[in-house]
Each structure stands twice: as structure tokens, then as C-alpha cells.
Amino acid sequence: MDPSSALLWVLVGPALVAVAVAALGRWPNLREGATLVGASSVFAGVAGVLLPSVWAGGRPRLDLVEFLPGLTLALELEPLGMVFALVASGLWIITSVYAAGYLRGKNESHQTRFFVCFALAIFGALGVAFAGNMITLFVFYEAITLSTFPLVTHAGTEAAKRAGRVYLGVLMGTSIAFLLLAVAWTQHLAGTTEFTVGGILNGRVDSQLLPWLLALYALGTAKAALMPFHRWLPAAMVAPTPVSALLHAVAVVKAGVFTITKVVIYIFGLDLLQTTGASTWLQALAAFTLISAAIVALSQDNLKRRLAYSTISQLAYIVLGASLVTTSSLVGAGLHIVTHAFGKITLFFCAGAIYVGAHKSRISEMHGLGVKMPWTFAAFFVASLSIIGIPPLGGAWSKWFLASGAAEAERLPLLALYMVSSLLAIGYLMPVVGKAFFLPPDDNEHDDEHPIHEPWMCVLPPVLTAAGCVALFFFMDPIAGLLGSIWTPPGGAP
Amino acid sequence: MSSPLGELIRENLPALQVILPMIMAPVCVLVRHRTVAWFLAVAVTWTTFAISLALLQIVRAHGLISYAMGGWEAPWGIELRIEPVNAFVLLIVSGISAVVLSAARRSFEEEIPRDRLYLLYAAFLLCETGLLGMAGAGDAFNVFVFLEISSLATYAMIAMGPHRRALTSAFRYLVMGTVGGTFILFGIGLLYMVTGTLNIEDLHHRLQAIDADRTVLVALVCVLIGTSIKLALLPLGAWLPNAYTFAPSAVTAFLAATATKVAFYVMARFVYRIFGADLAFERFHIDSVLMPLALIAMFLGAALAIFERDVKRLLAYSSLSQIGYMVLGLSLASVTGLTGGIVHLFNHALMKSGLFLVMACAAYRIGSTRLSALRGLGKRMPITAATFVAGGLAMIGVPLTAGFVSKWYLVKGALENDLWPVALLVLLSSLLAVIYVWKVVEVFYFQEPPEEAGRQEAPWSMLLPTMFLIGASLYFGIFTDGTVGIAEWSARELLGGAP
Structure with a gap:
């Protein structure tokens, strides 16, 4: 398959899995089978089609829709995103086996909802990995937050609800107040948010302002859990362990640090940050x-x-x-x-x-x-x-x-x-x-009873x-x- | 259309737009049968929608339609003047009227005594007449006349609400609305005194020619106060929450999307087309008043929404906040900012009327819109609840929804004017929207429904229009060529001064 269209197919893969899981909710074995097959196919697509292309120096790109003048929803895969996508999709397979064992071992309720949201979270993570510009990344970044929220509050207890509020409040709050402002500011300064090797801000911004812009990016990306916006991560531990494992150790938090790394390389550029010390x-x-x-x-x-x-x-x-x-x-x-x-x-x-x-x-x-x-x-x-x-x-x-x-x-x-x-x-x-x-x-414990x-x-x-x-x-x-x-x-x- | 009749209709479209509902309103009264009246009213609203679509096409091709009522040429006769901006407003008003009225029959029959329904449909049509007339009128005095028509019809509709407090709410709105109308009339009178004309284009040219003195300033202030009351800019918008809460559910959905929006359009038109950006902003600095008020409205409205326990009233407070966004866009006095304001007018009309229709669905089955009554709505009315979530996301301004588009332009406009604190405030206020939307979502999905409640979805005749509106507010978040294109064109026209 041509790598550019493969990009889209791999991306929608987890979303399709979510649909299949929702449809098969009544038959747990089929449902988990769908997750497993879907996860494996996504990984196969990432490793089998996209990796060789990026490895050979290709940068598959696909423009989806220009939803505002100058703001395009675009996918473009480069090495860093490649690595992130490989990790997220590969570990998704293993985690779906584990999640099945864990949820059944604990007789959890709402298992179908769990697997649907899980697949949607992976969809968001792949979107972040594939994003060709900052605005696309932002869209998928928010998609991760929204799709993981029901997972954090899965237990439905008062403690889970409270944790859910912290989770949503910190992640959405910082991303809307700071990250979106940073994106809008970048668009205003550079006229684009396309990821470009060497950055897009060179010569376009007063070096006095650079640290502030970087601050908006770094603090707006609360998924990276930099202090003082780290509280959501311990709070999210009320979620079932498979969520903590794949999402709060891999997909969600890595989407955060991935964003910051990507901004440093492709928005600011190394030279600009080195020379200004911003x-x-x-x-x-x-x-x-x-x-x-x-x-x-x-x-x-x-x-x-x-x-x-x-x-x-x-x-x-x-x-x-x-x-x-x-x-x-x-x-x-x-x-x-x-x-x-x-x-x-x-x-x-x-x-x-x-x-x-x-x-x-x-x-x-x-x-x-x-x-x-x-x-x-x-x-x-x-x-x-x-x-x-x-x-x-x-x-x-x-x-x-x-x-x-x-x-x-x-x-x-x-x-x-x-x-x-x-x-x-x-x-x-x-x-x-x-x-x-x-x-x-x-x-003193009655271990024999358990x-x-x-x-x-x-x-x-x-x-x-x-x-x-x-x-x-x-x-x-x-x-x-x-x-x-x-x-x-x-x-x-x- | 090449036949003589077709040509005749085509030439008179601007007038038909206003006159059709005006004629059908008394017909509804004469018919006195609620279903026939409803059918007539729906047919009329869809016809006006078709007309406004046609008008928009013509304006796109020719740029301007000036229609002389009865063949009396402007500036002496009454002129209907269709430009990109008000073609857009006409489209919203007629479109929302059509969709809401189509959805409203079951809801009205539940909430209002059936023998009085035909009166409601008549009032609805009169209100639409007034709103369309306000948007289309080419002279300032007729703006006032149509404003009064729509206001009187609105008072009557609100007073028909199922709760007794609807009467006091309607009365309060009547007092405030009359004060607002009087201020506007004062302003128009002063302008007439200074220039000797009422035609909007004429006013603009003559005001440019004379040296603006204190009389002009007073006229501007009067117009601003009057329109601020009508569009419910805090602190002058205190009439709105009660009026919206106690009006019949579908009436609220209609008013929230049209009345305040047309009033906003009137404000923009007076400020930019009569006084002109130079006079209003360079000379009289109205932005130094409007912008702080807009920011206060954004935050105060949202803050009040957070502490509200009735979803209908919560949405009303949210409207106060969203009106702040529009006025902010107006006060930025740049193409980008004004584009944001105008596109928000459109987007907010879609999502707010959609959300109020969701509440109409809930009220239809549950009989209340209090949060405590809506516990577990996700289980009781899954489609209704999911539609609310989608509309709520648009209200917050999540990317790829219509709300994002407007906010993006407002933020961009603020940054272009080097007002980065304003940009930050716009974003911070949408965080408040996260809180009040999520408060409702939590009640829908995390609280168990009352024991006796079963699963009972609203009728499809209500659900489909609701989903259509919310769906549109998602659609226009992705495919924005149409909305943003027209809004930007409108903004340029408004700022460009002389046509």
C-alpha cells in the first residue's frame, strides 16, 4: 500500500476497533478477539508499511481537510512520531491481553465501555504521533483527554469522580488556556503551524518573547506532568491498572513529552533555542x-x-x-x-x-x-x-x-x-x-482464605x-x- | 426562472420574505385550529428559509440588493437593503425558525393550553416578521418599527410559558425591552435632527460630511445602550435568564438563536454603517467601554452558569457569556475580530438553539429541566443526552466544532491588536464553559436515574431537528468555507465604509 494512504488507514484502525467492540459488546470473547485482531493489524500497518518508508527517508504526508484558512488537518510521519507510534501500537497488543485477564479476574462492570474508550485513546495517541502540524496535534491531544476521562472514572465511586475532575480540569484547563494560545500565537507570528525541521519561528519572533512562548507550550502540555501541573497523574491512578499501564505510563504521558520534544525540534528549531538560550x-x-x-x-x-x-x-x-x-x-x-x-x-x-x-x-x-x-x-x-x-x-x-x-x-x-x-x-x-x-x-493475615x-x-x-x-x-x-x-x-x- | 411570474417573484423576494409571515399570522388566528395553524406556520417558515437562501445566492453574485418598497426610491421611500451581512442573518433567523417550529408541535401541545396554540403560532410568525424586517430594513426608523413588532410578539410568547412566573418574566422583559426600544428611538431621533435623513446609507454619508459634535455622541450612546439591552449585554441583560427559563421550551430555543442575534447585528450595523469605524472607534473610543463590558459578560455569565441548578437557566447564563464573545469581536474593530463576532453569531445560534431543544426534549418526557430531575439522563434518554454532550463540546469550543472556529478568530483578532491578555481571557472563559457543561454531563452519566424511571426517548419529531442543529454545529466546525467566508466578507463590507 502507498504509505500516505496507509497513514490514514492505520490511524482510523483503532477507531474501527472501537466501533467493532461496541457492536460485539454482548459476546466478550468475540469482543476481545476484535481488539486483539485490530491491535495486531494496526501494529502490522505501522511496522510493515510505514516503518520501511520512514526508514528509507520517506515522510509520508496526507492533507485531510483545511478547516480554517491556514489551518489544515494534516498527517505527516517523521522518525520521532514513527517511534512513538511503534511503541503505542505494539504495547497495545500486549495490554489488550492483559486487560482482558485483569477485568475478568476482577469481574469489573462496563467492560465494553472500557475497551471502546481504550481503543479511542489509542486512536488519539496515533493521531498525535502522525500529526503534521501543531493544530492537528492539538486536536488529537484533546481527543486523548476526552476518551481517557471515562476510563479514569471507570469505578464510578466518589473518589473516582473527584479524580476525574482533577484529571479533566488540569489536562483540559492547561491545554485550552496555554497550549491553544501558544498555537494561535505561533500561527499569528509564523503564519503556519507546520512541523518543519529547523523550526518555523526563526527570525519571526522577538527573542525576548521566546521563553514565554516556550512556557505556554511546556506548561500547556500538562500530559508531560511537569510540576506544577503534575497532580492529575497520581489522581488518575484510581483507574483500572491496564489504563495506568498503557495510558498513564505510555500513551497519554508520552503524548505529552512527545509534544514538547516535537515543538522543540520542529517549531522552535535547535539553532534558535541554542543561540537565544530560551x-x-x-x-x-x-x-x-x-x-x-x-x-x-x-x-x-x-x-x-x-x-x-x-x-x-x-x-x-x-x-x-x-x-x-x-x-x-x-x-x-x-x-x-x-x-x-x-x-x-x-x-x-x-x-x-x-x-x-x-x-x-x-x-x-x-x-x-x-x-x-x-x-x-x-x-x-x-x-x-x-x-x-x-x-x-x-x-x-x-x-x-x-x-x-x-x-x-x-x-x-x-x-x-x-x-x-x-x-x-x-x-x-x-x-x-x-x-x-x-x-x-x-x-497475622488470613492468607489461606485468599x-x-x-x-x-x-x-x-x-x-x-x-x-x-x-x-x-x-x-x-x-x-x-x-x-x-x-x-x-x-x-x-x- | 424565465416566466413572467417567476421573474416577478424573483424581483420581489426581499419584500416577500417579510410580508409572507406577516400575512400568515392573522390567517393563523382566523383558522383557530392548532394543527392547521402549525402546518401553515411551518410552511411559511420553510418558505422564508428558501427565500433567504435564494437571496444569499443573489447577493453572492451581485453584492447588493436594494429594494424600493412600493416603487418609492430611497432615500425617500422605504428601502429593503440586502447585503452579505444581513443575508447571513436572514438565513439564520429563517432557518432556525423553520427547524425549531418543525420540532415544536409536540412540545407546545404538552406545555400550553391547546385552545390557545393558534395564538402562539401567530405570535411566532409575527416575531419572525419583525426579526426579518429588522435585518432587512434599509432605514433606521424601520429598524425600530420592526424591532417593536418582534418585541411585542416575544412578550406574548414568553407570557404563554407553562409556569406562572412566565408572566412576571414577560412583564420584566417588556419593561426592559421598551426602555431599550426608547433609547434606540432617541438615538435615531437625534441622528435625524443632525442629518435630516433616516436612510442608513444616507446617514453614513452625511455624518462623514459634518463635524461630529456632542449630539452625535449622545445619539451613539443612546443606540449602544438600547441595543445592549436588546442583545442582553451584561449588566443590561438581566431580563434574559428569567425570560428564557420560563418561556415555553421551543420558544426559548427560537429566541436564543434569533432575537439577541438580530439585536447584535443591529448594533454592528449602527456602529459600523451609520457612524463608521473612524467615528465610533478613533473619535469616540467606544471600544474602551464595549471591550471591558464584553469581557465582564464572558466571565460573569459563565460564572453564574456554573452555580445554576436548572439547565435551562444555566444555558441562559451561558448565552450571556457567549454574547460577550460577539460584542468582543465587534469591539476589536478589525476584520479578523469582526469575522469572529459574526461567525459566532451563526455558530452560537446553531448550538444554543440545539441545546435548548435538547432541554425541550427532556422537559417533554420528564417535565422539568432541573438538574436534580435529570439524574441519569444518559440511561433514560440516551440519544438526547448524547446530543447534549456534542452540543456542549461545541459550546466549549473543542477543535473541529463550530465553537472552536469563532474562538480561534477572536483569539487571532486579539493577538493582531497586540491584546494578548484579551486572548488569554477568551481562552480562560472557555474553561468556565468546560466546568458548567461538565457539571451537567456528570449528572447525566454518573448519577443513577430515579428508581421508577424507565427508558423513554423523546419523539423523533423533536429529536431529529435537535440532532440536525447540533450536527450542523459540528459540521460547520470542519467545513468552514461557507460560514467563515461569508462572515469575513461581511466584516470587510462593514468595515469598508461606503459601499
């Missing part, structure tokens, strides 16, 4: 978020909340990489989107498996569980090492690129910061594994993604090469 303040904010979220994570007893703060900290790595504006740091940011996705989704899968299998959500209750759930905790251990950044796991590479980016930008204190934060990551992740394997189980029950659909996925963390260490080169081709496309004009 992103220096963002480095400071990201560094602050990175450390303080890690410290907060140390004190969380609820496993999912701890993971959420860890995510905030890890997302700040990506924003920091983007704000350093060197090619290495940006490649590092792109790679970290991948490695953190695999690591964090594994951790959430494990958290959910523990919840379904042993009905435990607090770390202090997990003593001695490691022996009873060896596969789950082994996967947790491997993924933790990847998040911390220890070879031979994927996370080591992204941190390597980020660190060398900091060195290139001559920000040596940041190297120390990376060290400290890795130590903090050890501090908030390793005790979970340690307590599970080495502390004796609490005997025998450990692990559905295979909840055990296999984390093992697979943990294996993915290992594999990433050995196959990082092609991904880094792909990201590098943003600036030097193979065989094509830049």
Missing part, C-alpha cells in the same frame, strides 16, 4: 521536577502512586533532554520514550497482577509475596533495573545519550543530577522487590515486556539511527 528556564524546571518527584515517590506506600511519581520523574528526563537542545540529548529523549515505556508498563502490569492475584496494593503488605508470585516479581525486578538505567537493560542507553547530551551542552552539574536521581530510583524501586523476596510474610490466583493473561504480559527491556539493550542502535535521521535523512534532501 529553554534554560525549562531545564531548571525539569531538573526540579525530576528530583522532587523522585523524593515524593520514596514516601508513597501505595504501589501505583509510587509508580506514578516515578513516572513524573522519568518524564522530566525527557523534557530535560528536549530542553538541552543538542542532537544527542534529543535522541536520548526519544529513546527514553521507548525504554521508559517498556519499563514502566512492566511495573504497572506487575502491580495489577499483584492486586488481582493477592489483593494487595500497599507495598507494606507485600512482604514475602515474591516467593508466591516469582514470575511477577522477577519481571518487576528486571523492569526496575531498566528504569534505574543499569546495563544490560534498555534504560541504560537512553540515560547514556541524555548524559552525553548534557555534556555536549556543557551542563556538567546535570550529570551529577542524573546520578542522584538514579540513586533515588534505586531507593524507591528496589525495596519493593527486596521486601517481597527477603522479608517473611505477615502471618489463595494466590494468577490468571496467565496477567502474568505473561509483564514477562514479555520485561524481556523487551532486555532486548532493547541489544537493539538500540537502529532506533537511535532512526531518530538521528531527523536531521540527516538517508539519501534524501534534509
